[in-house]
Amino acid sequence: MKKVKLTRREFLITSTVTGGGLMIAFSLAGCEQDRGLQVQTEAGGELPPESDEGEFRPNAWLSINSDDTVTIRVGSSEMGQGTLTGIAMLIADELDADWSKVRAEHAPADEAFTNPIIGRQHTGGSTAIRGFWPIVRKAGAVGREMLMHAAALQWDVHPDVCHTENGAVIHEACDHHNLSYGELADAASQLPIPDSVFLKEPDEFVLIGKSIPRLDTPDKVNGKAVFGIDVDLPGMLTATVARCPVKDGKMIRFDAGKALALPGVKRVEAISAGVAVIADHYWAAKQGRDALDVEWDTAANASLDSAGIEAQFKAVVDSGLIERDDGDITESLGAAAKTLEAVYSVPYQAHVCMEPMNATADVRSDSCDVYAPTQGQTSTQNTAMRITGLPREKVRVHTTFLGGGFGRRSEQDFIADAVECSKIVGQPVKVVWSREDDIMHDQYRPSTYNLLRGGIDAKGNMLAWEHRIAGPSIMARVSGSEGDGHDWSSTEGAKNIPYAIANQRVTYAMSNTPVPVGFWRSVGSSQNAYVTECFFDELAKLAGRDPVEARLELMNEHPRHAGVVRLAAKKAGWGKKLPSGHARGIAVAESFASYVAMVAEVSIDNGDVRVHRMTCAIDCGMTVNPNSIRAQMEGAIVYGLTATLKGEITIAGGQIQQRNFDDYPLLRLEECPDIDVHIVDSEQAPGGVGEPGVPPTAPAVANAVFALTGKPVRRLPIQIA
């Protein structure tokens, strides 16, 4: 065990739980955005001062009840990635809890649950485990220390002769001395907070690193898990919202007559997003919306279409800002024995969470409760505060299970709908989007236009790499400002390729359009890894090199990339004979502090790409739950394959042309390849796992198709002519 000091910044609070027990809270108040937790050496050892109004309200990560149950409140949102279980494992391990007594639930919106990487309570960027890892373990360790102390006092011995195990404190000398955490909870809650705690060394972990079954599985096989769409409050109405199909169109007038005449329809109201039909239940609201007569002003964008957007990107691609500039790109391209130029483009993509967007709000004169599948509790609270005018402490956010998130649920449009509706009618209102609403009114993964140039010398060594990106900026959209024209999210995965090529230039030309863009599982890396890894294979071919060897040669400075490339290649049998008509492709990408390589095996069947097998190797540092990591790789591959083989959002007449799963199809089970996941043993700090499986998926498949057909795949989704 390793002794670590607690800091006053990590205000730990204990109090007695109603009905007896110990509660530990943990606040990161004052933690600044992107700076992570500031660990100071100031000693703690005292209770923190009473909090000032609204400034610091402690909340519990952890409570232990006299019946031995341990309740862990998790500030990040469970959207399928297993965060409730993962965070609970971190705390329970340091607490030495009896795992069978551990429950995990979503925490309320509270500063105490600020994500240390993001700076607010938010789930995104695959940050939950890597962000909270150093913090929540201390919360568990504090609990353990205090329980041990409480037992020692009771036995009148020194704490050093006690140890903890499986939810109990044990006196080493005489084994009949054994008190469960529940028995000690009350006494422990009376004790001062220690000024330092012991954290386990990796070889002392009991839970961390094991495939502990997820806590939420049982309720997800019997319909009991409550998603946002399942929320039901007394007196609740259900609403659907008619939105202008053309981007940025305005409502001119509406006639509610026909809608109001339908059974169950109660109110028709204008809200910021359009016209809300508020009814007794969803079907009535939907019927009402279909009957609604709305006139929209669509003039602004009536001629916007996909071809025009691509032309706009193309027109600016050469005027981008320099994001990386190593060596001399112009000279090296001029000196190269062979050069290659290619244009790559990717379309907009929708998130399509399986659970359509929804939220429920109960706005009263002096309070507001929001029940929602949200990835951003702080943003949800801010949204409700803005609409209701209520102060933060009067807005409570209740996070439900999320039927998928993928970045879509970090947006607040669906929250605003519900809060506005409830405010107008003075009753609880659940707003439910249809699938058509969801696909037509998303914040899409950016479409981009990429011009690449590469050069090799006479021996086939890569000399020059130029990547010009043009496309819309997510950060400009979310901040409402184009700022200085840079956007890290547009170049991630492009300016950090792992190859030792002496002359490299990456530029980015921000080119915004009325199509809103947002964070889509793995963000910039989702398209940049495709573009860069496929162009790399084009250059390797020009040099007559094998794609795996060519990568490894240039990765001496990047051992973790090289490690996953070697592992994936080995497990996939790279170089071994395949059935005729089959080929393999490889790709590697680092994102969210994890390294993933994939080998795809494909064939072409009647003009359709068939992916037979995906072999995945991931190095995500220390593994918290290997089975969860495997599940996230499987899920990311399926998510990535939809974008590789099928997904494409197009625009005509200012409208998104896709409506539902018939024209925006998802990968189906019979199209799913066999998937093997291999995890690298590592003692490095944990990296993300929710997103990093997406970036290498598309290029691995596209490179396999390139190997098979000899024709590079420069546009997604893949179409075989």
Place this chain on the structure above:
Amino acid sequence: MLQLNVNGQRHEVAMETDTPLLWVLRDGLKLTGTKFGCGIAICGTCVVLVDGRPVRSCVTPVSAVIGKHITTIEGLSDDNSHAVQQAWIEEEVPQCGYCQSGQILTAAALLDSNPEPTEAEIEQAMSEVLCRCGTYPRIRIAVKKAARKAADKHKEA
């Protein structure tokens, strides 16, 4: 008043007869285990069993199922003991979980009508339900496992 037989119980609900069964179950009877995904009979998240057969409740008017036996995920077992639920738990199939009622009922109906499905039959039946989280590899394994469990139970009985 509509009278429905859901999970072996009689229910009365005051809703229009052309309302899709999905919304009668969810909003009328508060059986929210059945999920809404597309509303146009493509995704399969809304599957329930009508007289043992999988039906897309989002496009089935409630009038069409009066007098029939409707089984929703809530009625599959009281205690997660159905062979499909057991296999789903052991293989840790669910991620977000949203599509899983449709997946589990589709698998249950398959095994009920065809206790020893071939791989091709499993692929075909389970391709009717979409999963955005990508739980397909585990569904494949879990359906086979459920078939074995059901067979074992049958032998014991």
